[in-house]
Amino acid sequence: MSPRKPDADVPPGLLLVDKAGGMTSHDVVARARRVLSVRKVGHAGTLDPMATGLLVLGVGAATRLLGYVGGHDKTYEATIRFGQSTVTDDREGEVLATASTAHLDDDAIGAALSAQTGPLQQVPSSVSAVKVDGRRSYDRVRAGEDVELAARSVTVHRLDVHRIERPTPDLVDVDVTVSCTAGTYIRAIARDAGAALGVGGHLTALRRTASGPFSVDRAAPVEEAGAALAAGGGDGFLPLPLAATTVFPTRAVTEEEARAIGYGQRIPATGAADLHAAIDPEGRLVALLEDAGTSARVAVGFPAA
Numbered sequence: 269m270s271p272r273k274p275d276a277d278v279p280p281g282l283l284l285v286d287k288a289g290g291m292t293s294h295d296v297v298a299r300a301r302r303v304l305s306v307r308k309v310g311h312a313g314t315l316d317p318m319a320t321g322l323l324v325l326g327v328g329a330a331t332r333l334l335g336y337v338g339g340h341d342k343t344y345e346a347t348i349r350f351g352q353s354t355v356t357d358d359r360e361g362e363v364l365a366t367a368s369t370a371h372l373d374d375d376a377i378g379a380a381l382s383a384q385t386g387p388l389q390q391v392p393s394s395v396s397a398v399k400v401d402g403r404r405s406y407d408r409v410r411a412g413e414d415v416e417l418a419a420r421s422v423t424v425h426r427l428d429v430h431r432i433e434r435p436t437p438d439l440v441d442v443d444v445t446v447s448c449t450a451g452t453y454i455r456a457i458a459r460d461a462g463a464a465l466g467v468g469g470h471l472t473a474l475r476r477t478a479s480g481p482f483s484v485d486r487a488a489p490v491e492e493a494g495a496a497l498a499a500g501g502g503d504g505f506l507p508l509p510l511a512a513t514t515v516f517p518t519r520a521v522t523e524e525e526a527r528a529i530g531y532g533q534r535i536p537a538t539g540a541a542d543l544h545a546a547i548d549p550e551g552r553l554v555a556l557l558e559d560a561g562t563s564a565r566v567a568v569g570f571p572a573a
Contacts, residue, residue, distance in 0.1 A: 272340040278306045280328030281497060282337070282511040284487040284504050287315055287323045293324040296490055300325055303494035312338035313450065313479065317362050319346075321476035322484040327497065330508050332568050336543070336556075337515060340480025341425065344446045346471055348458040350377065351439040353468030357393045367467040368438040377440060378429055385427050390456050422452040422492035441472065481514050508570070509553045512545040519544040519557060520563075526554045530571060534563035543567055 287296055293314040300309045303329065312324040312334040315396065321344075326334045351369040354361035424446060431443040434558045446454055455471045462469020477484045486503055488496065493504030501507070506514065526548040537559040538544070544564075546554040557569040 278304055278328055278509040279497060279500065280326075280330045282330050282333065282482075282494040282506045282508075283325040283327060283490070283497060284482055284484075284506065285323045285325055285490045285493050286484055286487040286504075287320055288489065289320050290317055291318050292317050293323060296323055297325065299490050300327070300494055303491055304497065310334050314344075314456075316358065316474065317474060317475065318358055318471075321473040321474075322479055322482060323476070324466065324482055325490075325493075326477055328508075329570055330511055332570070333511060333515065337480060337482075339450050341447065341449055342452070342476060343478035344448075344454050344456050345473075345475045345477055346444050346446060346458070347463065347473040347502045348381075348442045348469055349439060349472045350462050350465060350469045351444070351467050352470060353459065353462060354470045356470075357453075357459040358471040361470070365468050366438070369465075369467050370437050370442045371435075372430050372440065372465060376465065377432060377442060380464045381427055381429060381442070381444065381457075383464060384457045384461050387421065387423050387426045388452075390453060390460070391419045391424045392417045392453050393455055393459070420451060422449050424448045424452060424457070427457070430458070432511060445477075509547060509551055511543075512556070513547065516543050516545040516556065519546050521546045521548055521554060523549055526552075529555050529557075529566055529569070532563050532566065532569075534560075537562050539562045 277297050282301060285296055297309050297311050301307060306327065308331055310326050310331045312326065315321065315323050324337050352366050353364045355364055405422070428445045428446040429442060430445065433441045435441055446457065454474055458469040458471045463551050488504030496505035497500030519538060521529065521535065528535055529546060540559065543556045543558050546557050548554050552572065553570045555566045555570055557564040558567045
């Protein structure tokens with residue numbers, strides 16, 4: 269095993285990882301730490317072990333961006349199976365009940381899924397990563413506790429049905445694309461649509477294809493993304509300035525303004541709304557700025573190494 273490098277020796281940025289099935293988000297972070305031989309790595313938004321697709325990691329100073337990245341809208345491709353409900357609302361859980369779907373036509377299935385769009389009060393699965401009194405819900409369930417989670421407000425912007433197939437006379441599989449706000453559980457959509465149809469439902473496949481401005485098309489397996497970081501560029505790696513300006517509008521600052529920001533001083537406001545990425549003449553990310561009256565203050569600073 270190679271010796272651990274100081275985090276300062278590794279260029280900060282975002283890794284766009286195409287997660288393989290069977291790995292937890294923590295597994296991916298741990299693997300990135302091993303590949304890069306650094307400690308400071310985090311992720312923006314979990315993916316279930318069953319799920320594949322885009323997982324955004326931050327390395328070094330870029331971990332300061334993760335709280336902003338994780339709140340963006342998400343897009344998923346999924347397969348929903350009607351006719352069975354499971355304890356986890358996905359294929360990895362024990363089947364709780366079965367019911368024939370033979371009486372359901374495609375219009376009824378489409379209508380049930382259409383009802384899962386727009387603003388929703390959604391109850392997450394009890395075996396989710398939601399924390400209850402400081403502990404993950406799935407840990408409490410595994411310990412034998414009965415957990416009932418509170419409904420949360422989410423919005424499903426779009427749910428497109430691509431294919432409806434009947435693998436057996438009593439089951440229906442539906443391929444969908446879902447665009448939604450952060451915090452939406454696609455397996456809860458499967459569960460709730462199945463309940464509305466009276467036959468139960470769960471997910472058999474899930475893939476995240478986009479998170480905010482980031483797409484799985486630019487992602488790579490964690491080892492390849494780490495290699496791209498080490499090489500200074502390539503699919504799977506966005507250097508810190510590019511990562512920030514992909515998420516936020518850019519504000520070019522002068523050397524004098526960059527110096528003032530480094531001292532914790534305010535600079536004149538621009539009148540622009542929300543956060544901006546302040547980039548100095550050398551292309552370095554200096555800070556995320558937000559206007560506060562006539563001046564702009566530092567929301568997140570990125571001191572020079």
